[in-house]
Amino acid sequence: MPAKDEYIAAIDIGTTKVVTIIGRMNKKNLLEIKGYGISDCRGIKKGIVIDIGEATKSILNSVEAAEKNTKMFIDSAYIGVTGKHISVVNNWSEITVNSPNKIIRKSDLDRLLANANKLNLTSQHEILHTLIKQFVVDDEKGITDPVGLATEKLAVELLVIYGSSTLIKNTVNSIRSANVQIEDIILEALASGEAVLTPEEKESGVIMLDIGGGTTDVAVYKDKKMIFTYCLPVGGDLISNDISIGLNIPFAKAEEIKRKFANVDYNFYESLNRVNMSDIKIDRNKATLNIRLYSIVNSRVKELLKLIKEKIESYGFMYSVPCGVVLTGGVSQMKGITNMAASVFNLPVRIGVPNEVDGPSEVAANPIHATGVGLLKYASQLQDYALDRTEDKKSNGSLLSRFREFIYKILKN
Ligand SMILES: Nc1ncnc2c1ncn2[C@@H]1O[C@H](COP(=O)(O)OP(=O)(O)OP(=O)(O)O)[C@@H](O)[C@H]1O
Ligand SMILES: [Mg+2]
Structure with missing residues (x-):
């Protein structure tokens, strides 16, 4: 865990953009973003490296842009990963x-957690996080910190998050090739x-959906x-793609129209009549185009939300989330x-939106x-017992890294 006031960097490798953010958790526990x-x-x-x-x-x-923006040199960073290869298992x-005297010591916890980490995964998979759900001390559930309690038996319930070793390796290699050392890999x-979530939402129960370009x-x-x-390999690109096909326009134009004019509610089109599609070369009247655009975005977004709901329902979580759904991305x-x-x-x-x-x-x-800022926040608060992975850290500096250091010195002066 980085020290308070120490600047750290995070890299969010999204489907549509890569963002490098530099920030620090100050002594008041507020994340200060220095630049990006x-x-x-x-x-x-x-979410997967294909090239x-x-x-x-x-x-x-993105790293160089962040260095220029902050006049700081990025040597290492926290990295986000996602993709449909990510799975979870309770352990x-x-x-x-x-x-x-049967008093639980820190060393007992280490032994317990080391034991738990021996999950029988094949070599094709690797663990990203082992998160503690609860400790159980003599059948008493819901214990958050058992050190100092007296017991014969100490148990822990964990959520193990793992993914494909090769796909994670590809992300690691891309970062290393950019001459950035990896501090840790964090699930997006x-x-x-x-x-984006408040402590109250997390406590009462909430669903967070980060819907990006290629993944949810x-x-x-x-x-x-x-x-x-869970990661659903579907996002906003699919909507743009359908608009592109449905209106016979290039993807980039479809993307622009989607952002500026699309609305999943038809009443909005009718009342405001904002859609200006003069760029569209095909001969269709505006009302027809409105209906087409509306029906594409309405059906695609509804389909996406229903897919997510079905998944969450199938795991039985729909009735334990009184704080509802928080949408981001x-x-x-x-x-x-x-x-x-x-x-x-x-x-x-x-x-x-990111809070605090x-x-x-x-x-x-x-x-x-949300992901980039969250990587900094999560990294700043990594728990002692988080058992997060420690391999794949610290690649050696190379010529390119020294070159970047040189540029940084120029920027600084
Ligand atoms: N105003 C808007 N209306 C509709 N869609 C939007 C708007 N602004 C952005 N988007 C869509 O959001 C998506 C990009 O979101 P985001 O930047 O969170 O994705 P990403 O992090 O690059 O990708 P991912 O997380 O899926 O790997 C694109 O599909 C884009 O069209
Ligand atoms: Mg994203």
């Missing part, structure tokens, strides 16, 4: 406390949840803990999505930066 760099992302699809060279270039561009571990859903990261929280996560900006999500989930819905963050508002108050 953003670049278009190529070589990543649905290491392109991904590395995008990462390098349980139990030990006999063998101190003479955990990061976004950390950024789902996290369910209850009793202050993340109890479930770029697609949370889609006009009308809050009402649609409220009717699909039959729960209260709000848009989540000081810094430029285009980052600190923007849902597209």
